[in-house]
Amino acid sequence: MRLAGRAAVVTGGTRGLGEAIAARLAREGASVLICGRNEADAKAAAERLSAHGRVEGTACDVGDAEQAEAVVRRCLELFDGLHILVNNAGITRDRLLARMPSDDWEAVLSTNLTGAYHCARAALKPMLRARWGRIVQVSSVAALVGNAGQVNYAAAKAGLIGLTRSLARELAGRGITVNAVAPGYIDSEMTRAIPEKERLALQEQIPLGRVGQPEEVAAAVAFLASDEAAYVTGHTLTVDGGLSMY
Ligand code: NDP
Numbered sequence: 473m474r475l476a477g478r479a480a481v482v483t484g485g486t487r488g489l490g491e492a493i494a495a496r497l498a499r500e501g502a503s504v505l506i507c508g509r510n511e512a513d514a515k516a517a518a519e520r521l522s523a524h525g526r527v528e529g530t531a532c533d534v535g536d537a538e539q540a541e542a543v544v545r546r547c548l549e550l551f552d553g554l555h556i557l558v559n560n561a562g563i564t565r566d567r568l569l570a571r572m573p574s575d576d577w578e579a580v581l582s583t584n585l586t587g588a589y590h591c592a593r594a595a596l597k598p599m600l601r602a603r604w605g606r607i608v609q610v611s612s613v614a615a616l617v618g619n620a621g622q623v624n625y626a627a628a629k630a631g632l633i634g635l636t637r638s639l640a641r642e643l644a645g646r647g648i649t650v651n652a653v654a655p656g657y658i659d660s661e662m663t664r665a666i667p668e669k670e671r672l673a674l675q676e677q678i679p680l681g682r683v684g685q686p687e688e689v690a691a692a693v694a695f696l697a698s699d700e701a702a703y704v705t706g707h708t709l710t711v712d713g714g715l716s717m718y
Contacts, residue, residue, distance in 0.1 A: 474698040476501030479551035481543060483507055483534050483591055484561030486517040488660035489610060492686030493558055496694045498525030503551040507532035507543050508561075526551075534561045534587030537594075544594040554598040556697045559588035559632070560610040564662060566621045577624045584628035588635060592650075596643075605648035606697040609636050610689070611708060613656045613716040629654075633708050640706030649705040651696045656712025658684045679714030 480497050484490040485506025494504045494517075503526040508514045511531035518529030528550055532543045547554045562584045565576035588609055599605025614622050615629035633652055640650040657663055657674055663683070666674070675683060692711045695701055710716050 473501035478502040478555040479553045480504045480556035482558040486513045489686045490560040492690040495524045496690035505547045535582035537590045540590035541594045556606045557595040558608045569623045580624040585631040603647040607650040608696045609652040611652045611654045613712045616716045637706045652708040653692050654710045655689045656715040
């Protein structure tokens with residue numbers, strides 16, 4: 473129960489990595505508000521997640537500043553505070569650059585990067601008031617090593633790392649740490665969409681020889697969200713089976 477008494481927002485908590493992160497934070501004692509773009513999905517996911525602890529759900533498109541602010545307000549209404557923000561909401565629109573329409577660039581930047589900016593900005597006030605806060609971004613190994621067909625996604629995820637380091641410096645000394653996790657290939661709807669032949673080829677490149685599980689990313693996020701990680705800030709923790717090491 474490392475997170476007892478803490479209130480958390482997990483964006484994109486309705487499935488995949490976000491759902492596993494919300495479950496883990498709830499099991500560790502945090503009260504958790506999850507969001508996704510669809511209200512019914514967010515409510516249904518919160519209902520499922522209630523088996524792990526206190527979890528509520530609401531609709532929010534993190535690319536919209538007002539909706540991001542509303543999620544933070546909802547968290548304050550429900551739990552009387554906001555201590556942990558996990559910027560997990562993310563989408564892909566993979567295509568080689570030569571054929572990438574600007575809509576695909578904008579959509580990926582809006583959710584993966586601008587969304588994190590909106591949510592972090594909105595969450596700052598309650599964290600500064602509490603003189604305690606944890607912001608964790610869900611980046612990707614694509615930010616570190618690049619990936620053909622993902623210039624939009626890799627740019628957004630690399631942007632998150634720059635945001636993390638800069639914000640960590642801004643908030644150092646205020647009791648608020650800012651870190652990122654960079655997952656490799658994790659079993660989720662996003663990666664199940666990759667054709668099997670390609671997936672097997674990717675698996676061969678992973679030193680640990682297997683795809684990761686959402687719970688393995690959640691464990692890293694829970695550590696960064698805890699008091700135990702008080703001396704870790706501005707860091708990007710890879711959870712990738714060794715894929716990106718050099
Ligand atoms: P999923 O597609 O399974 O889940 C994405 C989640 O984000 C859903 O809850 C979705 O809900 C939500 N979401 C999408 N767009 C928005 C938006 N604009 N506003 C609010 N919520 C939104 O993805 P994963 O679980 O696989 O990925 C989660 C995160 O982990 C992403 O940031 C992804 O980039 C990152 N990641 C994943 C890896 C993997 O191997 N799976 C590897 C590296 C990083 P809804 O559709 O209802 O809005």
